[in-house]
Amino acid sequence: MTNRYEIGSLILRLMLGITFFVHGFAKFHNGIGHVVGFFNSLGIPGFAAYVIATLEVLGGIALVLGIGTRIVSTLFAFDMLGAIFTARLKAGFMGGYEFELALLVISISLALTGSRFYAFDQLRARSKQAA
Template structure:
């Protein structure tokens, strides 16, 4: 019998991982120069920019596949906290152009990742 809770967890995992994966793929093709610059402007060594591939490629794949899902979701949450702190902190209490929260996308990734940390992968996952 199909378990609605496990199906819901799968949908959440696929949405979180799938949407964030596009950001990682874009950085794979276009580089991390912007992130290197942001890190350097905060006195952080630029080579840490390569960590974005962990947070936006590896971690989303872990979440999508259900392999070490909670660890993958925790990596995504950390990635989003760093992005918010380095690039978006000035928008934390701002409205966007269409009236929503300026950080809707970052907030979505952060809070859904935290939810996945607590929910776990559900039944539909790779065995680990």
């Protein structure tokens, strides 16, 4: 029997995964060169734009599928900390970093608790127990 906690974690995992996937895909689709330039303007090496965009696309897919939820969520938390402290903090809360802060909190929650409902990780764990 699935409890409300697991359903809530599933909702958070799916929304976080979809959100990061869309943002990562947009970085590539709209021209990664623009993101590289933005990173350089912040004093961040441009190659980091490729790392972040790839993390967001692949990590988003992984979360939707329920693969490595705790690890991916931890990486997303660091991604959001970087975004807040390098690019968004000066703009203040409203219109600044409130969105990144919400993603950070969801990421931390999933990193601490995981999400097993409708997750490939859970299927893999069950198959190991059956073997």
